[in-house]
Amino acid sequence: MVEADFWKWSGHFSSNFRSQYDRFSLLLNNYRILRNPGTVREDSFELEGKYFNSIHVSGVQFRWTERVRGIRPKDVKSLSIELNMNLTRCYERGKKYFDETGIPDHISELIVQIDIHGKTKDAKKYYYNSWHLDQDVDDKGSGGRQEYPHPLFHLHNGGRHLQELVESEDYGDICIFPSPRIMHLPLDYFLAVDFILSNFYPNDWYALREDNQYINFMKKTQIVYWKPFIGSMNDFWGTDADKKKKAVELLPQYA
Amino acid sequence: MNRILLIDDETPENLDAVKTLLSSVLEQEIIILHPYQFNELDVISEGAEKGDLDGAIIDLRLDQIVNKAGEKANYRGITLANEIRSRQMSDDIKGIPLFLLTTADKIKNYEQSIDSLINLFDFYFKKDNLPDDHQKVASIIQSIIHAYKNLSKEKDQCLGGEVKRIGVHSEITDVIGGKMPKHQRVQFILRELILKSGPLISESVLAARLGVDFKNSDDWSNLKKTFLLECGYSGLFSSHWNRWWSELIQKWWDQISEIKTPLQLATASERVEIIKNSTGLDNLNPIEKGENNSTKFWAVCKKLEIAIDPIEGFRSNQTNNYLWQEQEYYSLQALREFHEELIPFIHPLERTMAWDALNG
Numbered sequence: 001m002v003e004a005d006f007w008k009w010s011g012h013f014s015s016n017f018r019s020q021y022d023r024f025s026l027l028l029n030n031y032r033i034l035r036n037p038g039t040v041r042e043d044s045f046e047l048e049g050k051y052f053n054s055i056h057v058s059g060v061q062f063r064w065t066e067r068v069r070g071i072r073p074k075d076v077k078s079l080s081i082e083l084n085m086n087l088t089r090c091y092e093r094g095k096k097y098f099d100e101t102g103i104p105d106h107i108s109e110l111i112v113q114i115d116i117h118g119k120t121k122d123a124k125k126y127y128y129n130s131w132h133l134d135q136d137v138d139d140k141g142s143g144g145r146q147e148y149p150h151p152l153f154h155l156h157n158g159g160r161h162l163q164e165l166v167e168s169e170d171y172g173d174i175c176i177f178p179s180p181r182i183m184h185l186p187l188d189y190f191l192a193v194d195f196i197l198s199n200f201y202p203n204d205w206y207a208l209r210e211d212n213q214y215i216n217f218m219k220k221t222q223i224v225y226w227k228p229f230i231g232s233m234n235d236f237w238g239t240d241a242d243k244k245k246k247a248v249e250l251l252p253q254y255a
Numbered sequence: 256m257n258r259i260l261l262i263d264d265e266t267p268e269n270l271d272a273v274k275t276l277l278s279s280v281l282e283q284e285i286i287i288l289h290p291y292q293f294n295e296l297d298v299i300s301e302g303a304e305k306g307d308l309d310g311a312i313i314d315l316r317l318d319q320i321v322n323k324a325g326e327k328a329n330y331r332g333i334t335l336a337n338e339i340r341s342r343q344m345s346d347d348i349k350g351i352p353l354f355l356l357t358t359a360d361k362i363k364n365y366e367q368s369i370d371s372l373i374n375l376f377d378f379y380f381k382k383d384n385l386p387d388d389h390q391k392v393a394s395i396i397q398s399i400i401h402a403y404k405n406l407s408k409e410k411d412q413c414l415g416g417e418v419k420r421i422g423v424h425s426e427i428t429d430v431i432g433g434k435m436p437k438h439q440r441v442q443f444i445l446r447e448l449i450l451k452s453g454p455l456i457s458e459s460v461l462a463a464r465l466g467v468d469f470k471n472s473d474d475w476s477n478l479k480k481t482f483l484l485e486c487g488y489s490g491l492f493s494s495h496w497n498r499w500w501s502e503l504i505q506k507w508w509d510q511i512s513e514i515k516t517p518l519q520l521a522t523a524s525e526r527v528e529i530i531k532n533s534t535g536l537d538n539l540n541p542i543e544k545g546e547n548n549s550t551k552f553w554a555v556c557k558k559l560e561i562a563i564d565p566i567e568g569f570r571s572n573q574t575n576n577y578l579w580q581e582q583e584y585y586s587l588q589a590l591r592e593f594h595e596e597l598i599p600f601i602h603p604l605e606r607t608m609a610w611d612a613l614n615g
Contacts (some may be wrong), residue, residue, distance in 0.1 A: 018422070035570055036582045039579075041502050121611045123608070123615065124615065126548040167550060
């Protein structure tokens, strides 16, 4: 299939991601939220008759903020967040991808890396923390058992990446344990930004909630990513056996 | 051979040095013209039309020295350049590059408005530096003339064949394929794409991103020649400015690292280790941590040109014209070295932090 054809039926989300991202960055610029809008890279490829579109957003940095309560150690004076993510979506010919295909099928890879950087007033010492949202794909269909049952989309703190962030290997008195995988809704770039703002920049988040342009971004993207996800979750209590199976993929704890 | 007009009120004897310096390096014929009553316009117009004039170098002050006939212009280089540019816009003069030649002393009076002044010209050079700089200057002139001659509305002809492998922002292709006058399209490519970090990166930024201490790594040129060639930029201006496509570098990394860690999140030593293993080049050394906390280098300090992780840099107050251009940063080291002098160049939102860092 020629590429142009592919774009036509894959809908408006992939082909104009870049222009939506630009508009969104400009909107965030009005609120002086980003210190670096980061870079975007898009790839599309074909594999086993399916078409994949992957979007990498890297190096998005949020402005330094001093208004975060309860940080320890106390000498951490300002925080900045860095967002790196990769979202790969999969399309099959003839399927309207978010009505008929459930979320687990249309998102083939999702990694959202949220790195928190804290620094002292004199900028001599940096501190790190990290949250990670990803999609568990290890043993899909293998019939095997995971060491730990993970919800398909889960958020967890720390992890291997945090160890990599701390290049000094200095962990103070805090010990990093494998964190629970907490079920979370899938996040694309726009939703990931919203997640960061609501948790670390509450004042900006409240201001943006009053901004129609922002709300429209959220509405559109929630329909694409959250509506089918929540629909699939609800399908567990329906009668369709296939749909039930999909719901269990999302949340293995379903009984 | 390029034929270039040198419009200057200096006596021919005094200009001989300039002429010799510029034509000695490359094949360039320099024709000297003493300015008077805007006669230069006809010379340029005819020369550009016939195709036997490839550019003009214009002195900042044209109104100081009389010629043998006692004639003197009563206008300056900026006025002349303005007139040429406006005629280029209406297509009465064919698009050829204009260069500003001046002395450090004379340009000093224009320092406040240097940006708008420079916008008229494709590049500016200082006469005083020519004895040391002439090779570089000649190469820049040649590269710009080449760009005027080879500008095309097709993106792969302007930006090189590699451009087909990446997603170029539509703002870039719109300008290249658009209706703006030639000099504006050429200047867009040079100023917005080549001279700023964004889709294209310079050698020092490339080295920062690969984590390689390129000045102390014997295999750096082998790495560039053998492995990074297909990530290189081969479009307009590439004869003078070496650039790489940032996106292709990332793709190359994804290949050699088997996407275990995104380039941006790997430390310098991890990056170099993976590059060494994959290329078999041993003499590559990672950039030392130094006073940094992070070695996830991505940019270079605007002042000291040393590699930094943007999170540890102070944002410069430059405003980008486009979203696809990257932020610039100053390192903590630069701040400590230049103190208050640097503060005005730091973004207002990060100035307090910069003061705190200085006083800490």
